[in-house]
Structures are given as C-alpha cells and as structure tokens.
Amino acid sequence: MKTNKNLYQEVYNLKNLILAYKKARKGKTKKYYVKEFEENLAYNLKILHDELKFQTYKPLPLKTFILRDPKTRKISKSAFRDRIVHHALVRIIEPIFDKIFIYDSCANRKGKGNLFAVQRLKKLIKQVSKNNTAPCFVLKADIKHYFQEVDNEILIKIIKRKISDEKVIWLVGEIFGNGGGGRTGIGMPLGNLTSQFFANVYLNKLDYFVKHKLKAKYYIRYVDDFVILHSSKKQLEIWLSQINNFLKRELKLEIHPEKSRIISLSRGID
Numbered sequence: 001m002k003t004n005k006n007l008y009q010e011v012y013n014l015k016n017l018i019l020a021y022k023k024a025r026k027g028k029t030k031k032y033y034v035k036e037f038e039e040n041l042a043y044n045l046k047i048l049h050d051e052l053k054f055q056t057y058k059p060l061p062l063k064t065f066i067l068r069d070p071k072t073r074k075i076s077k078s079a080f081r082d083r084i085v086h087h088a089l090v091r092i093i094e095p096i097f098d099k100i101f102i103y104d105s106c107a108n109r110k111g112k113g114n115l116f117a118v119q120r121l122k123k124l125i126k127q128v129s130k131n132n133t134a135p136c137f138v139l140k141a142d143i144k145h146y147f148q149e150v151d152n153e154i155l156i157k158i159i160k161r162k163i164s165d166e167k168v169i170w171l172v173g174e175i176f177g178n179g180g181g182g183r184t185g186i187g188m189p190l191g192n193l194t195s196q197f198f199a200n201v202y203l204n205k206l207d208y209f210v211k212h213k214l215k216a217k218y219y220i221r222y223v224d225d226f227v228i229l230h231s232s233k234k235q236l237e238i239w240l241s242q243i244n245n246f247l248k249r250e251l252k253l254e255i256h257p258e259k260s261r262i263i264s265l266s267r268g269i270d
Contacts, residue, residue: 008167010092012052017045020087024080033080048081055170057085059178062189076189078178086193089171094197096162101200102207107223108196117222124218125265128229138269139228139236142259143203143247146224147195148187151252152176155202199223202251209246214239227269236262 010016021041025034037044051057060079067075078086098109106117129136152173159172175194188195203221210216210228216239218229230236240255240262247253263269 004093004096004163005165007092007163007165008171009053011088011168011171012049014045014049016088016091017049017084020084020091021045023087023091024083031080037080044081045084048084052085052088052171055167057171057174059085059174062178073190075191077191078189082175082178083193085171086175089168089175090193090197093163093168097197097201097204100162101204102211104220105200105204105207106220108200114222117220120220121227121269124220124229128218128231129265135231136265137230137233137236137262138265139230139240139262140260140269141226141228141240141243142256143224144254144256144259146253147190147199149253150186150188150198150202152185152187154251155198158201158205159198196223205250206243206247209250210239210243214242229265233262233264 021037025038028034048057059082062076062078064074064076067073101109104120106112106114106120125136126132128134155176156169156172160169163169172194175192176188178189188198200223203224206226207219207221210219210226216228216230220227228236228239230239240260244255247255
C-alpha cells in the first residue's frame with residue numbers, strides 16, 4: 001500500500017502553523033487565551049515550530065469539564081498552543097485519509113455533517129421502501145463508550161498503513177499520550193480536533209466491513225452512531241451479530257446493547 005514518507009516537515013512548516021493558528025482562533029478571537037497567545041504571536045509560533053522540528057514538543061495537561069447536552073459527557077480541552085498543533089497535523093494528513101473514506105461517513109468532513117446525514121437517510125429510505133410502498137426496517141446502532149475505548153495501538157497500526165513518516169507517528173503518540181480514557185494506551189479525549197478526525201480513521205475499518213464484506217448497500221455512519229436499512233428484519237439481525245463480532249475482534253469495541261435496536265420505519269426514526 002502506498003505510504004507518505006516525508007510529511008513531518010510540512011506539519012511544522014511556519015506557513016502551515018500560521019494557517020493552523022487562524023483555524024484554531026476562528027470564533028474565539030475574544031477569548032483570553034487567544035489574546036494572550038497573540039501578544040507575542042510571532043515568537044509563540046516560532047517556539048512551536050522549533051519544538052516540533054526538534055521533537056521537544058510536549059502537550060500541556062488537558063482541562064476537563066462535564067457537559068450536559070442532553071447526555072452527560074466529559075469534555076477535555078487542550079491549551080490553545082496544542083490546538084494549533086492539532087490543526088497543523090490534521091491539515092496535512094486529513095487529505096490522505098479522506099479520499100479512502102466511504103461516501104456515507106458523514107461526521108467532521110468538508111461538505112458533510114448532520115444535515116447531510118439526515119438528507120442522505122431520507123433518500124435511502126425512499127429507495128429501500130420503494131417510495132414508502134414496501135416494508136422497510138432500520139438497524140440503529142451506537143458503539144459503547146466509543147471515545148473511551150479506542151485502542152491507541154490498533155489506531156497507530158491503521159495510521160501506519162498510509163503514513164510511514166515516523167516523526168508524524170511520534171507526534172500522534174504525543175497527542176494520544178496526553179490523556180483519553182484514563183487508562184494508558186486506551187481512549188481519546190473527547191473535544192480534541194484530532195480525536196474527531198481519528199474517530200473516522202479508526203471506524204473506517206468498520207465501514208469497509210459493512211460495505212464490502214456484508215455488502216450492506218444502505219449504510220450511514222455519523223461518528224459512533226450508524227444506521228443500516230433493509231427490507232428484511234432477519235437480515236439486519238444477522239448483520240448486527242456479525243458487526244458486533246467484528247468490532248470485538250478487530251477494534252476491541254462493542255455495540256451498545258441498550259442504544260441499539262431494529263425497528264420498522266413505519267414507527268419513524270430519530
């Protein structure tokens with residue numbers, strides 16, 4: 001498989017860091033930590049550049065807080081300088097992975113999003129139900145404690161299939177090592193741009209399994225939530241079992257038993 005060898009210098013390139021800084025400050029220009037960074041902008045960006053170049057960069061400790069909207073989630077907030085690094089990294093490696101993602105992976109991608117996912121679902125419902133004239137069932141599934149359970153070692157192996165630049169892998173390791181699920185080597189901090197991006201990288205294996213092995217034609221995923229449509233409830237039951245086995249075996253994850261179900265579309269879907 002084709003790999004990308006000399007990417008790291010593109011990550012710490014000053015032009016890339018300036019663009020990353022502009023992305024990180026978007027919508028946050030009045031925040032005190034942005035103003036503080038901008039007091040010595042050229043100096044602070046040069047420091048980041050040098051730390052990355054000479055691999056002395058260490059992320060600052062995350063600040064965590066609880067968000068209820070409506071479910072309770074633990075959000076981890078990176079220091080502004082670290083958010084610039086996240087943007088710098090993602091700007092360079094995202095295009096490499098995005099072109100291998102399936103069309104119906106909808107979260108955190110240019111031109112996609114939750115509205116795109118809803119519109120896509122409506123279109124697939126029409127196709128499966130033959131314009132609402134035939135019975136149609138939906139498997140609506142959720143992966144249990146997804147961000148807390150991502151196995152960093154498996155994720156690094158997936159990344160290495162496309163990127164052979166060891167310095168990029170080192171930087172990814174530094175970001176992962178800055179906290180996630182509270183266990184070494186397990187989890188990604190919810191709230192980081194890198195976590196949102198790597199969430200798609202990790203579950204791309206699931207997407208390929210569902211689309212190419214199971215041959216499920218009507219499948220949409222939004223982060224750790226996904227739906228599969230089919231005219232047969234029995235077929236969806238079989239696929240649910242196969243997907244759960246695949247997740248346990250290949251990604252050390254499992255379907256959430258209480259949040260996953262197969263229902264008739266005549267009941268509507270949230």
